[in-house]
Amino acid sequence: MAKKKPAPAQKNPPARPSSKAARERDQRTLAKLVGLAENVSKSAFAGKEPKIEIPTRTKSNTIWNRKRGILEMGDAAAERELFNLNQAKQFMQTMLHASTIKDLIEADKTSSLRGVFYKAKHTVAGTKENTFDTQDESDPILEDLEVSMGALREELHVFAENRGSMVGNITLVDKGDSIDCRRMGSGGYAIPSIVEPDVIQFAKCEAKFVLHVEKGTVWNRFNEDRFWERNNCILTHGAGQPPRGVRRLLQRFNQELKLPIICVLDCDPWGHYIYSVIKQGSISLAFESSRLAIPEARFLGIRSKDYTECDLPDAVKIDLTDNDIKRANEIRAYPWFADNKQWQKEIDLLLRNGFKMEVESLITKDISYVTEQYVPERLEEEDWLD
């Protein structure tokens, strides 16, 4: 064993000062939390039933805002009452999570969904009843708080998984540290889960667009060929369906730096769905679309036509399964695809072809065909789907 002993740990360490913007944001969120609690206590002291109003997060209350190009939540809401046998437990759970979030904000700390679940989970004194049994009960309560307070999960100091990384012609400031994404080697900068402006600021950016690819393995090819340097862009991936941090960062690149977001995803219903979520948001999180969706995102490829247009060998074909066909038809019916002729044509051809294709399949032409020919040519021709 290497005999070095770890240095003794320092306890009660000084907190790192948070930025002014962060403190202001937190004060706004705290005011909302306190407002929620005050309404409940006022009702109680007035001898009235405490209740809270929770906007409804169902498909029927999700509206496609054609003009803004995003999914939005409608006006429907339901009351959650304490003196209602069906709602009392959820009422209690909502109060517990609100209290945890207040603690988190006041301590200037963040936690995961799982952490918040554990924080609130206990056996109610004098009973055998748990406040929460599984995380499945806990996550929706947090979403209830997000919608009823009109605050993003990140503003509640709760983070999601961190996945995805980036390199490119930009310098960021992350919690005061300057991150030069031009000098990140083969690994890259790991995109955090919370990328709000008080955590991440944009410093110097020469990049003219963002190329977002689906997988880390494809990202490696683009980084190794230094695509971002040669094409003056930012290169990101989200390890599949991009997590919230990646989506929010892409949206900030688009809105604040006016950078086009160009996606290179697989030619299959899963790739199309990833694009759909990046572009318009997801139904279950429609209330957050205005902070996460990027209606201007473009789909560069892989396209159904590429099998013939790029003269690909039969080896790239992967037969569509019954489930793929079902999903393709569902996606084709999404309102933002339903009246988009390009997308109808794209999915029609996918179904007529009867096979899907992955980005990696372009390696059958040449190891760097995708970075040196396919993407550059399509960019030059502006050949993408909107």
Place this chain on the structure above:
Amino acid sequence: MAKKKPAPAQKNPPARPSSKAARERDQRTLAKLVGLAENVSKSAFAGKEPKIEIPTRTKSNTIWNRKRGILEMGDAAAERELFNLNQAKQFMQTMLHASTIKDLIEADKTSSLRGVFYKAKHTVAGTKENTFDTQDESDPILEDLEVSMGALREELHVFAENRGSMVGNITLVDKGDSIDCRRMGSGGYAIPSIVEPDVIQFAKCEAKFVLHVEKGTVWNRFNEDRFWERNNCILTHGAGQPPRGVRRLLQRFNQELKLPIICVLDCDPWGHYIYSVIKQGSISLAFESSRLAIPEARFLGIRSKDYTECDLPDAVKIDLTDNDIKRANEIRAYPWFADNKQWQKEIDLLLRNGFKMEVESLITKDISYVTEQYVPERLEEEDWLD
């Protein structure tokens, strides 16, 4: 749409010069590849049957080297013959992959397992027979090449998934870029898949140990509390079972910088298995243990005793499933655990408790209990399992 048009792409870009160490490594690998091919062609021209010898990658050919503390591959090997109906296809597949790897090395590029599969996949001219049908056929052939050539996958220019990130008191050089892991904000440096010395060099390191945690969400807590700064260490996670890049980097930290590797994982058979793989290697990749395993790795927690020792509430208990019990007994029988009294005691108590616990469960004490009390105290007392 933001109207900025992406700048036109530059084609045929200059290759980035690789380091002298990388070129020398590649020359050694190429020499092995050419040797393999020459043996085959010599046999053919001499009118003999071409065949290659492939060391056997089975449990029965896996040996526990107690002295070195790692799993190793035994001497058993099988011949793969061209003129054998059962082996001809695999012989052809082995040659195809060897040829792709030669191309990769000569082009100084790397590829994913999936990329190598696509590169080799085609329909054999004049037949309806594919060289490969699925990637399941392709990956084991690559492993055959690794073992028969005695070269790591990374030396064959093939990368695995990249997952996991790090921060801490160290500066690395990654492909010529200096990465100061003390100034990586909330996101961190994304650990690449290939971390061999010709790609990643260690520059300045003050850290006295490495704290490796299981999940990104736990890593966030430690980074937010700046544990690595207060305790002078490097902080890594592997997003679950750490991928090869993370394991190899930890091993290099241990061997080259003599840093103890201290793991904080869940108290369940999955956490124990992750530790076992970090420490001794996995049976399916026993031939790579000497490049990936870290016999000196320590398991700090979570421990079965923590429920009482940390006075945790019942809420942290998650009942063991039948499968957990089965896995715990299997793991207890691994040779490196079988004669380790501490580990026998640990797994005994886990089974007697009848419940498992996650790292996140420590949040029931306090949001930063794990970073400010639990881990620092255990480090100071050197209270861990070897």
